[in-house]
Amino acid sequence: MTADRPHVLLVEDDAAIRETTALLLQTHGFDVCVSADGQTGIDDFRAGRFDVALLDVMLPRIDGISLARLIRETSAIPIVLLSARSEPFDMVAGLEAGADDYVAKPFDGPVLAARLRAVLRRAGRHDAGGERLLRADGLEVDPAGMSARVGGEPVALTTTEARLLIELARNVGIVMNRATLLERVWDYRWDGDTRLVDVHVQRLRAKIGRERIETVRGAGYKLVG
Amino acid sequence: MTADRPHVLLVEDDAAIRETTALLLQTHGFDVCVSADGQTGIDDFRAGRFDVALLDVMLPRIDGISLARLIRETSAIPIVLLSARSEPFDMVAGLEAGADDYVAKPFDGPVLAARLRAVLRRAGRHDAGGERLLRADGLEVDPAGMSARVGGEPVALTTTEARLLIELARNVGIVMNRATLLERVWDYRWDGDTRLVDVHVQRLRAKIGRERIETVRGAGYKLVG
DNA sequence: CCAGCGATGTCACGGCTGTGTAACGGCCGG
DNA sequence: CCGGCCGTTACACAGCCGTGACATCGCTGG
Numbered sequence: 001m002t003a004d005r006p007h008v009l010l011v012e013d014d015a016a017i018r019e020t021t022a023l024l025l026q027t028h029g030f031d032v033c034v035s036a037d038g039q040t041g042i043d044d045f046r047a048g049r050f051d052v053a054l055l056d057v058m059l060p061r062i063d064g065i066s067l068a069r070l071i072r073e074t075s076a077i078p079i080v081l082l083s084a085r086s087e088p089f090d091m092v093a094g095l096e097a098g099a100d101d102y103v104a105k106p107f108d109g110p111v112l113a114a115r116l117r118a119v120l121r122r123a124g125r126h127d128a129g130g131e132r133l134l135r136a137d138g139l140e141v142d143p144a145g146m147s148a149r150v151g152g153e154p155v156a157l158t159t160t161e162a163r164l165l166i167e168l169a170r171n172v173g174i175v176m177n178r179a180t181l182l183e184r185v186w187d188y189r190w191d192g193d194t195r196l197v198d199v200h201v202q203r204l205r206a207k208i209g210r211e212r213i214e215t216v217r218g219a220g221y222k223l224v225g
Numbered sequence: 226m227t228a229d230r231p232h233v234l235l236v237e238d239d240a241a242i243r244e245t246t247a248l249l250l251q252t253h254g255f256d257v258c259v260s261a262d263g264q265t266g267i268d269d270f271r272a273g274r275f276d277v278a279l280l281d282v283m284l285p286r287i288d289g290i291s292l293a294r295l296i297r298e299t300s301a302i303p304i305v306l307l308s309a310r311s312e313p314f315d316m317v318a319g320l321e322a323g324a325d326d327y328v329a330k331p332f333d334g335p336v337l338a339a340r341l342r343a344v345l346r347r348a349g350r351h352d353a354g355g356e357r358l359l360r361a362d363g364l365e366v367d368p369a370g371m372s373a374r375v376g377g378e379p380v381a382l383t384t385t386e387a388r389l390l391i392e393l394a395r396n397v398g399i400v401m402n403r404a405t406l407l408e409r410v411w412d413y414r415w416d417g418d419t420r421l422v423d424v425h426v427q428r429l430r431a432k433i434g435r436e437r438i439e440t441v442r443g444a445g446y447k448l449v450g
Numbered sequence: 451c452c453a454g455c456g457a458t459g460t461c462a463c464g465g466c467t468g469t470g471t472a473a474c475g476g477c478c479g480g
Numbered sequence: 481c482c483g484g485c486c487g488t489t490a491c492a493c494a495g496c497c498g499t500g501a502c503a504t505c506g507c508t509g510g
Contacts, residue, residue: 078347092335095343101326110317118320122303122347144399146441158496159443196498198458217457217506383485421487423469428485442468442496452510459504470493477486 005031006051006120011041011067012082013059017105021054021112028113038062042070046171050077052120057083057094065097072098074170076132078119082107134169136225139212141169150208160185161204164197165223168213172225175216197221230256231276231345236266236292237307238284242330246279246337253338263287267295275302277345282308282319290322297323303344307332359394361450364437366394375433385410386429389422390448393438397450400441422446 008030012018015036022032033048035041037060045053053071057064068079078100094102100119103112134141140149146162148155157165163185168176178197182188186196201221205213214222233255237243240261247257258273260266262285270278278296282289293304303325319327325344328337359366365374371387373380382390388410393401403422407413411421426446430438439447 092339095339100343100347114317114320118325122325142398145447146400146444147398159441160497162441194498195458195500199460199498202459202461215458385486419487420469420489424471424487427470440469454508454510456507457505459502461500461502463499465497465499467496468494471491472489474489475487478484480482 005029006116007031007033007049008116009033009035009041009045009048009050009053011035011038011044011054011059011064012056013037014056024109025054025113025116028109030113030116036060038064038067041067045071045075046174052077052116053079054116055079055081055099057081065094065099068094068097068099072132074132074134078122080115080119134166134172136169136172136223137212139169139208139223141165143169148208155207157204157207160200161207164200165204165208168221168223172223175219175222177220181220230254231341232256232258232274233341234258234260234266234270234273234275234278236260236263236269236279236284236289237281238262239281249334250279250338250341253334255338255341261285263289263292266292270296270300277302277341278304279341280304280306280324282306290319290324293319293324294322303347305340305344359391359397361394361397361448362437364394364433364448366390368394373433380432382429382432385425386432389425390429390433393446393448397448400444400447402445406445 006029008025010018010022010025010032012021012034013036018034018036022034025032033044033050035044039061041055041059042062053068055064055067059067062070064081064083068081071077071079079098080101080103081094081099082103082105083094084105100122101115103115132144134143138151142148143166146157146159146166148157148162148165164181167181167184178194181197182194201213212224214224216222231254233250235243235247235250235257237246237259238261243259243261247259250257258269258275260269264286266280266284267287278293280289280292284292287295289306289308293306296302296304304323305326305328306319306324307328307330308319309330325347326340328340359368363376367373368391371382371384371391373382373387373390389406392406392409403419404415406422407419426438437449439449441447
C-alpha cells in the first residue's frame with residue numbers, strides 16, 4: 001500500500017511551526033494535512049486516510065497524548081509526538097499512550113523525515129492497513145478481518161455489506177452521503193441516481209439491527225454510536 | 226509472544242555504563258545479554274534468540290550503525306541505538322540503517338524502559354522477531370520447523386502448503402488477498418489471474434479442516450482465530 | 451390540514467462473477 | 481523408474497450484486 005507519497009496528519013497549534021513543518025515534509029516526499037488543535041485533529045483523522053500522525057504534545061482543546069490515545073482506539077498507524085521540551089515524564093506517558101516515536105523541538109528537517117520514514121517502514125513491513133477494531137454501541141467491526149459482531153455474536157456479512165459497514169464505522173455518528181459511499185465502497189465516481197446504496201443499507205440493517213443505521217433524509221446515512 | 230521477560234542484547238563498550246544499564250533493565254523486567262564490542266555483539270546476536278537489540282553507536286571493531294545493518298540482514302527485531310551526543314547526522318544514518326529508535330546518553334531509566342517496551346509492543350503486533358509457535362483455535366503452526374498440528378495431532382504438509390499456512394497464521398483473523406499471498410508465498414509480483422492460491426487453499430483445507438480457512442468473496446482468505 | 455411530490459423502504463428476479471473441485475501433465479528427487 | 485508435489489485448466493454452481501417496480505414515508509407549500 002501507499003506506493004505513492006505517504007500521507008501525514010500534522011497537528012500543531014503554532015502557525016509558524018505548522019507551516020514550515022508542512023513545507024519541510026512536502027519537500028521530503030510526504031503529503032501533509034494540517035490541523036490547528038486537538039479536536040479538529042481527531043476530526044480530520046476520522047475523515048481521511050493517513051499513514052502516519054505527527055502530533056504536538058501541547059495542543060488546545062485536546063492535548064497530543066490524549067489525541068494519540070484516541071487515534072489508538074481505532075487505528076494502528078504510527079504516531080510521532082512533537083514536544084518543545086524533552087521532559088522524561090512526557091515521553092513515558094506518550095509512549096505508553098501508544099505513540100511510536102518522540103521528537104523534540106526544535107528538530108532538524110532531515111532527522112524528522114528520517115524518523116517518519118523509519119516508523120513507516122516498520123509499520124509497512126506487515127501492512128494489514130493499520131486499522132484495529134471499530135466499536136459503536138454493542139457493534140464491533142473488524143476492518144482487517146472484514147467481519148463484525150453484534151453483542152459479541154458474529155454476523156455473516158457479504159463483501160459489499162462488510163465494506164459498507166466498515167466505511168460507516170470509520171465515521172461513527174457522521175452522516176455519509178450516497179456519493180461518498182458510492183465512491184469509497186463501489187469505486188464509483190458520479191452516478192447521479194442509483195438505489196444501490198439504499199438496498200445495501202437495508203440488507204445491512206436486517207443483519208445488524210435496523211436501529212443502528214439512521215437515515216438522514218436528503219443527506220445520507222449514519223451509524224449511531 | 227514472549228509472555229515472559231523480553232530478551233535484550235546490549236552492546237556497549239564502557240564497562241560502567243554497561244553494568245548500570247544492564248542492572249537497570251533487569252529491574253524493569255528485561256533479561257539482558259551484554260557484549261563489549263561490535264564483533265562479539267554480532268556473534269552473540271547470531272548465537273542467541275533476542276527480542277530487541279540495544280546498541281551503542283561508538284563501538285570498537287564494528288560500530289553500532291554497521292552492527293545494526295548486519296543484524297537487519299537476517300532479522301527484523303527492533304533495534305535501538307544509544308549515543309553520547311545527539312548528532313543529527315548520526316541519527317539519520319542510524320534510522321536509515323534500519324534502527325527503530327534512538328536514545329541519547331545520558332538517558333533516564335524509565336524512559337529507556339518505556340521506549341524498549343514501545344518498540345517491542347510494535348514489533349509484537351505482528352510476528353517479526355523471535356518467532357515461535359503460532360496458534361489459532363486448536364491449530365499450532367511452527368514456522369521454524371515448517372510443521373503444524375491440529376488438536377495435538379501432527380499434520381503432514383508439503384512445503385508450499387506449509388508456507389501458505391504460515392503466512393496465514395502470521396495474520397490470524399486478517400483477510401489476505403491473493404496478490405499478497407502470491408507475492409509472499411510464491412514470490413510472484415503480479416499475476417493478474419491464476420487459481421494457484423485457490424487450489425492450494427483447498428488442499429490445505431482438506432488437511433487441517435475445512436472450516437479453519439474462511440473465504441471472503443472478492444477479497445481473499447483468512448485463518449479463523 | 452391536506453394534497454402532492456420527492457426521497458426512501460422493500461421486494462423479487464436474473465445475470466454473472468468468483469470460487470470449489472476434479473483431473474492432468476510435467477518436473478524433481480529419491 | 482517411480483512417487484508425489486506443483487501448477488494449470490476446465491467446468492459447474494452457489495449466491496451475491498445490481499436493477500427495476502412498487503409501496504411508503506415525510507416534508508412543504510398552499
